Amino acid sequence: QVQLVQSGGGLVQPGGSLRLSCAASEFIVRQYTMGWYRQAPGKEREEVACMRSSDGAMNYPASVKGRFTMSRDVAKATVYLEMNSLKSEDAAVYYCAAAGGWSNSQRMCSEVVQWDLWGQGTQVTVSS
Numbered sequence: 569q570v571q572l573v574q575s576g577g578g579l580v581q582p583g584g585s586l587r588l589s590c591a592a593s594e595f596i597v598r599q600y601t602m603g604w605y606r607q608a609p610g611k612e613r614e615e616v617a618c619m620r621s622s623d624g625a626m627n628y629p630a631s632v633k634g635r636f637t638m639s640r641d642v643a644k645a646t647v648y649l650e651m652n653s654l655k656s657e658d659a660a661v662y663y664c665a666a667a668g669g670w671s672n673s674q675r676m677c678s679e680v681v682q683w684d685l686w687g688q689g690t691q692v693t694v695s696s
Contacts, residue, residue: 570596570685572664577690580654584694588649590664590687598642600668600684603677604649606660606692616662617649618677627676632658654694661689 576588588604596602604617617638618627628636637650647664664687667680 572596572666572685572687574662574664574687574690577662577692579693579695581696582654582656582694584654585650585652586654586692587651588662588664588690588692590647590649592645592647592666592685594642594645596666596668596685597640597645597647599673600666601672601675601677601680602638602640602647603665603667603680603683604636604638604647604662605665606658606662608657608660611660613663614660615677619647620676621673625676627678651692654692656694659692659694661691663687663689 573591580586601621602619605613606616607613616632619638635653640647665683666685667683672680
């Protein structure tokens with residue numbers, strides 16, 4: 569059964585950096601539109617990074633643009649979220665997600681109707 573397995577996360581001081589990993593299969597990393605989301609207690613789930621599979625187009629919301637970078641290593645079948653200059657408001661549970669099929673390959677994450685796979689989530693805590 570195909571899964572998304574996340575790793576990374578933890579406690580970091582404000583201004584620090586973390587890298588999250590999302591391991592899948594080479595096929596998924598290559599062919600699926602992939603996204604990173606986060607959800608803090610009492611808040612809505614928020615997209616923080618997106619990579620469209622058809623052309624590799626990326627999208628970041630203003631809240632993380634310039635600080636977060638999403639990348640993929642097809643050979644390692646892994647998608648990454650590099651987070652720099654972390655702020656207290658970045659604290660949340662982070663999830664990776666994957667959406668397959670031709671239609672989703674043409675969509676940015678906000679256009680994906682239903683995600684096929686979700687990672688198990690990983691906690692990011694930003695505190696001094």
